[in-house]
Amino acid sequence: MRIWFFDFDGTLSPIVADRGAAELHPACAGMLKDLSRSPADCVAIISSRDFEDILPRVPLDDVIIGGNSGMEWRLPGGCRLSLGADKGDILQARREELLPLIEELGQLPGIEIEDKKWSIAIHVIKTDAGVMDNVAGTISAWALRENIAVHRGPDVFEIQLLPGFNKSVGASFLAGKLAVDSQHDSIIYAGDDENDAIAMWWALMTGGRAIVIGSRVDVPGAMYVKDQQALAEMVQQLRGNS
Numbered sequence: 001m002r003i004w005f006f007d008f009d010g011t012l013s014p015i016v017a018d019r020g021a022a023e024l025h026p027a028c029a030g031m032l033k034d035l036s037r038s039p040a041d042c043v044a045i046i047s048s049r050d051f052e053d054i055l056p057r058v059p060l061d062d063v064i065i066g067g068n069s070g071m072e073w074r075l076p077g078g079c080r081l082s083l084g085a086d087k088g089d090i091l092q093a094r095r096e097e098l099l100p101l102i103e104e105l106g107q108l109p110g111i112e113i114e115d116k117k118w119s120i121a122i123h124v125i126k127t128d129a130g131v132m133d134n135v136a137g138t139i140s141a142w143a144l145r146e147n148i149a150v151h152r153g154p155d156v157f158e159i160q161l162l163p164g165f166n167k168s169v170g171a172s173f174l175a176g177k178l179a180v181d182s183q184h185d186s187i188i189y190a191g192d193d194e195n196d197a198i199a200m201w202w203a204l205m206t207g208g209r210a211i212v213i214g215s216r217v218d219v220p221g222a223m224y225v226k227d228q229q230a231l232a233e234m235v236q237q238l239r240g241n242s
């Protein structure tokens with residue numbers, strides 16, 4: 001079996017100024033449909049969006065969908081898996097610590113805060129360079145102090161509230177639940193930002209492959225494609241080669 005992980009924003013969907021308007025690129029929608037019909041392939045979308053936000057953006061019943069960077073999953077047929085079920089207390093404590101500072105940053109011009117419960121995204125696409133530097137400085141100093149992971153995406157700072165959590169943890173949680181065995185199965189991960197890069201290293205370490213869309217991250221051993229159309233073509237090529 002091959003298990004394919006695809007990030008959503010910037011990977012299956014072009015980055016757009018209004019994140020509420022992001023949708024699957026038609027070439028990727030076709031590619032996902034093809035993959036989901038193939039008995040040799042298993043497809044999972046892993047997004048940092050809130051679970052309820054990502055679900056309607058991928059209207060394909062045969063595809064596994066993960067929100068909150070793989071904290072929560074929906075399998076074909078509707079069964080749900082959650083990694084965070086017993087971590088509510090840690091989450092609550094972290095939120096109480098961090099939310100006042102996040103609210104302060106939210107007062108700056110052009111800043112938009114997206115609270116996704118398990119993580120918080122600070123969107124900076126509508127702001128200027130001065131405010132952006134201010135946010136970058138404040139966030140990194142604070143993340144260092146609190147030992148919190150911040151992933152930098154295109155025009156966004158993504159703050160994970162659970163220490164040690166990232167897309168690699170989310171993806172390997174799903175792989176474990178699906179009894180993926182890297183001796184026999186191959187793992188392919190496609191993404192475009194720092195949070196994905198960690199999961200790409202994991203995929204490559206299992207003997208699998210990684211595909212970077214764009215040029216925002218440097219992942220030795222990964223294949224690079226320029227956009228969604230090229231991603232769909234690369235996937236077809238990889239399927240044809242095996």
Ligand SMILES: [Mg+2]
Nearest residue numbers: 007009010192
């Ligand atoms: Mg992305």
